[in-house]
Amino acid sequence: MHQKKYFNNVEEFLKSSLQFHYIVHIAMSHKQILDEGASSLGLALANCTNLTNLKLDLFGNKIGRKSTSALGSALSNCLNLQNLALYLSQNQIDETGASALISALANCTNLLNLTLNLSHNKIGVFGTSGLDISLENLINLTNLTLDFSDNKIGAKGASCLGSALKNLKNLSNFELYLISNKIGDTYIHTYILAHGYMHSGQGPYIQLLIHYYYTYTNLFIYNCGQYTRREGSPTPQWHFYQSSMI
Template identity: 60%
Template sequence: MIQQIKNYYYLKEFLNSPLLSHQVLHIDLSRNRIGTIGVLNLGSALANCINLSNLKLNLDQNLIDDEGASGLGSTLAKCFNLSNLTLNLIRNQIGGEGASGLGSALAKCINLSNLTLDLSENKIGEEGLSGLGYALVKCINLSNLRLYLGYNEIGGEGASGLGSALSNSINLSNLKLDLRYNKIGDEGASGLGSALANCINLSNLALYLYGNKIGDEGASGLGSGLANCINLSRLNLNLDQNQISDEGASGLGSALANCINLSNLTLSLSYHQIGEEGASSLGSALANCINLSNLTLDLTDNKFDGEGALGLGSALANCINLQNLTLSFFRNQIGDEGASDLGSALAKCFNLSNLTLSLTFNEIGGQGASGLGSGLANCINLSRLNLILYGNQIGKEGASGLGSALAKCMNLSNLTLDLCDNKIGDEGALGLGSTLVNYINLSNLALYLKFNEIGVEGASGLGSGLANCINLSRLNLNLDGNQIGDEGASGLSSALAKCMNLQNLTLDLWQKQFIYFGL
């Protein structure tokens, strides 16, 4: 039997509702400034919802203090049948005492199996976090926990204490922990990793630790701890905006290589000082994750060049089960040779079916773009490709060469190609368009060509090429910031009218010198 969801957006409306009838309840009082008195009244009413099993309660920005948080928890503890709880307390005035009190009360919800608790942007501190953690482990049936604690001044000891507490949650299988911007440092990262190693049933883990002043020691220590999570199959680890260099990247990678059951990994190491050695070592280590089928690796704004990209790509070719890969190398120094070598390396990922590759602002020219395409053309099982080359210098030859090469991906059905700001001009647009007829299985195409000095001839030629994509059903074409004028727009639209199977079209044609035209 499907239980009916009751939604309330006003406190008074809920207080006057038939409390005993509620089983699945969503209450959204966001930014209502109900304060301590209001939240205590709310809690008293919830205590009478004795049949409640699922509750989503949004109380962000409501001037709730320690007394209000503790009182709310105490009343929720009386909801004996509560199994699923989502509690949003963002941007209130809750300190350590309130967090501990809330946790102690929730520990009495003995049937709770799924808990999402958001205390971001309060002031719970180290002591409050430890108290919260040790209270929550008493929820003996808890299997899924999402805990958001960003901007709470918890420090290294607080992070370690939380980890130690959670390690006693013997039934915990899914954990999402957001500790962004809490100054936990190396000590906190290492301590957290060591503690989580004791969560023996943990299979899915998401850790958001960006902006925490974690260096090489902390990254390596965190990895070493996680390597002992023997049942871990899915890991999302975000360490953006810390202080990690080659040593930390290598240490982290080597440790994660011991996660033998890992099949899904998202690793974000943006805005660091990782160079060639770190990128290559990271790849070599990840190649030992033999069961890895899905990998997302974000190394945006680091310091590695073409050799680092090659080393990383070559190593990933050893991930024989890899099917879905996302690589973001935004703003590094890969260059032509690195782009070509990266393509050749990825061609050896024989089982790759979905690839997203972001190489924005990497000093790649025409030769590099063509070489990259030639390499990717050998990914024989590739069906979906997102290739982002925004802000390079590939020019007309690069656009044509890339288009010709990718046309050899015979199984490609979905393509997103971002060549914005690359000065491909009319000749590049014509060359790219002429290759499109060879994309015989292409059904979905997104083509971003903003700011490329394309004129009338290029727009018309591009349209003529698209008209030959006989299986195309969805097209997103962006030609903003060019000079196609009314003549080019007319030629483009006339050509697109011949796409007989086109069902969905998004067309952006804002021009630097806009001239009115009719379609």
């Protein structure tokens, strides 16, 4: 069994035996890390080609476009990753950096569990672009958590989510945070759900948590095999079961 490696210093990680890392937790939150430091971290990660598990805590730093793109390029080399958790909240990541990072994940086709937290950045309307293409390749995902809270992605940015979900046939748990993005209830239910999960054919059911206020809705979307199709219609008939708001 491979031992988990823990790092809380950039220099310590850079000097480590990168090619021999399999399970790594890098905890460097609130370290005043700038683009240069994070870019160096990305270059080092690119050499960790045997990684299967990575947890990267970098929230509360000053990471921008350049280093976010570098992290994306690094992760695209880590083809053996099965579990990936990226906590990049409260940085200075713009739409270009976010899009580059998200697009790079398309190469991590062995991922089973993915957590991506980009909350409280500046990714805007186009920051989620590329998400549909990336998730289209991650067909083995079983657990997915996305946090785009407080990024002003709006309805247009959220539209990428709908088409991104439709190919994730093995997904059993999906948690989505869209707090403070000016996306209304109607849009969340009719677009993200209807154009994503509703055409995915997963089953027997998926647990879906959508956070879009400081409350949450718990939805269970059941597989079309449990329901009948209308005669002559290729579209399965879906039913929503919604809990009360807490």
